Amino acid sequence: MNAGSYMHSICWVCTSCGFLLEGGQPHMECPICESYKDAFIDTPSHVEAEIRKQYGDAMNSAEARQTRLRVLAEKGYTRKFRVKGRVTELVNLDSASRKTL
Numbered sequence: 001m002n003a004g005s006y007m008h009s010i011c012w013v014c015t016s017c018g019f020l021l022e023g024g025q026p027h028m029e030c031p032i033c034e035s036y037k038d039a040f041i042d043t044p045s046h047v048e049a050e051i052r053k054q055y056g057d058a059m060n061s062a063e064a065r066q067t068r069l070r071v072l073a074e075k076g077y078t079r080k081f082r083v084k085g086r087v088t089e090l091v092n093l094d095s096a097s098r099k100t101l
Contacts, residue, residue: 011048012040015078018065020048032065041078047071 012021017033026040050071055064072078 011043011045013043013068013072015039015041015069015072018067018069020059020065020068032060041072043068043072043077047075047077 010023012026013019014021014026014030014033014035016035016039017030019030019032020043021027021040026037028037029035030037030039047068051064051068052059054067055061058064069078
């Protein structure tokens with residue numbers, strides 16, 4: 001896999017062990033630590049780019065997973081109030097009116 005191909009996929013990270021899953025939705029549980037899929041958050045691509053510079057194709061090695069968890073914690077991406085998944089545009093329902101004929 002080249003360095004540019006992961007930029008277009010969603011990168012999910014298990015907040016328990018740091019396992020990286022690319023694209024799609026997380027499975028029912030993490031294949032490494034068996035945490036439920038609620039433990040997965042989507043990680044920003046610039047954070048994953050930092051990890052890939054250091055570890056290359058060994059993105060799920062033990063060292064890469066620990067580094068990923070450390071970087072995510074330092075940048076505050078693992079807080080409980082963070083929205084899991086992608087957020088689309090918010091819609092103000094008060095201003096959106098539906099006219100019936």
